[in-house]
Amino acid sequence: MTDLTFYTNPQSRGQIVRWMLEEVGAPYETVILDYATTLKGDEYRAINPMMKIPAIRHRGKVVTEVAAICAYLADAFPDAGLAPAPADRADYYRYLFFASGPLEMTFSLKAINYDPPADKQRMFGHGNEALVFEALETMLGDRDYVTGRFSAADLVLASQLGFMMMFGMIEGSDTLKAYVARCTDRDAWRRAKQIDTDAGEALKAAAQAAAPAA
DSSP, rough: OOSSSEEEOSSSSSSHHHHHHHOOOOOOOEEEOTTTTTSSSHHHHHHHHOOOOOOEEEETEEESSHHHHHHHHHHOOOOOOOOOGGGGHHHHHHHHIIIIIHHHHHHHHHTTTOOGGGGGGGSSTTTOOHHHHHHHHHHHHTTTSSTTOOOOHHHHHHHHHHHHTTTTOOOOHHHHHHHHHHHSSSSHHHHHEEEEHHHHHHHHHHHHHOOOOO
């Protein structure tokens, strides 16, 4: 037993938090939830009434929302060096919440093939897709990492961009491809991917075993 519990499904945004947990290096317990059953059960509803994953419980405190979880873990485990000093967090917060705001909105709308009409764009937090990626190109510029060294902000931003590239939502410019490659060239990322791959295969095998014979 540990004082840190991670609620997830390997085919979810929980992959981002898995990576963060592997970067932190603290022991944690994983609870894999099934979308059709345990995710909607009373036990998990008490953790997150939204019935969404991921979530963590640390020393009796629950944190939900990917960016919030990553920011919390960076502060809870400062020895991992995943957040700059409080006085140097302007860019850290800016990029962390750009990833969870405008970029996440772009991701979600592309997933349902919806592009807000020009006269409605001001009602959305990201404006439009072109504006988001033009801003990212400008914001990243020639920097290797958001704050000069890898941080939780890079982890969340690179994860969101990586998902969009993997699912064919964007091709990605040379700048963005290089940024994602640089951020994910880490042992913690590789460990996290392998853990979630194995968990996904286990879920698939369990579902096949439970399916009625044809």
